[in-house]
Amino acid sequence: MRIAVVGAGGVGGYFGTRLAVAGNDVTFVARGRHLEAIRRNGLEIRSPLGAVRAPAGSAVASISELGPVDLVIVAVKLWDTDDVAKQLRPAVDRGARVISLQNGVHKDTILRRHLSDEAVLGGACYISAFIQEPGIIIHNGTLQKVVFGDYQREQTPLAQTFLAACRTAGIEAEISSDIERLIWEKFVFLVGLSATTTAIRQPIGVVRAHPRSRALLRDLMAEVVAVGQASGVSLDEKFADDRLTFCDTLPAGMTSSMHNDLEHGNRLELPWLSGGVVELATRTGISVPRNQAVADILAPYELGRPPRD
Structure with a gap:
């Protein structure tokens, strides 16, 4: 080819x-x-x-x-x-x-x-x-x-x-x-992985090991499932739990490209990840407080490492 x-x-x-x-x-x-x-x-x-x-x-x-x-x-x-x-x-x-x-x-x-x-x-x-x-x-x-x-x-x-x-x-x-559903299924996982590893500044092993950060990971993904369903995508009601189990199989040191970009002071894809979830949720009338919080926490880094006075 x-x-x-x-x-x-x-x-x-x-x-x-x-x-x-x-x-x-x-x-x-x-x-x-x-x-x-x-x-x-x-x-x-x-x-x-x-x-x-x-x-x-x-x-x-x-x-x-x-x-x-x-x-x-x-x-x-x-x-x-x-x-x-x-x-x-x-x-x-x-x-x-x-x-x-x-x-x-x-x-x-x-x-x-x-x-x-x-x-x-x-x-x-x-x-x-x-x-x-x-x-x-x-x-x-x-x-x-x-x-x-x-x-x-x-x-x-x-x-x-x-x-x-x-x-x-x-x-x-x-x-x-059914490629649209599959893209959304990846999005569910990707939002959870990118949001938690970037906001917590740690790889997935640390995120999944603590009960509170583990709950955050699950809730972030559940919000994406809800937004997808409201957008007409046939996502299973328990898909967030399925992806949480999948996260337990990942190498403990695995992180996300957004976390990598944050560590290097680069621009973030935040507006299309947790920020994108917030945007789509606004259109569909869904509440996504966990993704909203991540988008707010990371907002100062969206265009790269912010300058220090």
Whole structure:
């Protein structure tokens, strides 16, 4: 496949490199020193599953430099989605389809403001990976999975082709016939993980071990379930309890990308996580006091580490 990966961070860098090593024609859109390192030395993945490296020179600085592609994987931070969607219109006009592996439930709505509904595949990924230094991605643990599907539920040949490409690359992958529900299910977990690890400044092991922070984790996820149900998504009433049990299976040191961004003084995806829950709850008339509290606590850090007087 001819694949473009817009955003070569932990998610895009990991999956794009695996696909490139398996023989697909992958081009990364990257920035700054990360771009320079990929052009010079390729993109290296350091993982318990084995180290792999995408070839040198497999990166460009902008979407406008891409040649014809079959699929565009969007993996930028959520605040860049609107701008990226506008830039992808020429690629879509040439026949490309787009799949976002970003966080949250707002991403595809933003993409479809600028691209046709048929061009956008729904997608979700499950991985913990970060840029360690320019040109090097660290994969934490062995979880690395993508799930995707057409919103129209009748899966197109491209979805099947991408499934085969992922599996050949050693990526755990599957097609979902109800991708909207699956994206919301991930959102439930993601909000709980990101909110607690970031607000408490500790990995999931610490969060789940204390009764009060454990209750906070469960309540945050239960609020997302309630908002999803009010938005017309068929989420199980006990899904928050199911995800709490799932959290008990995670490595104690696992954290979230938002916690990682906070620790490094970076901008946070807060408006699309707990802040996004608050926004959607306002539309549907649902009370979400736990997510509101997290959004308020983290608000001073939303644009990065606040200056000190």
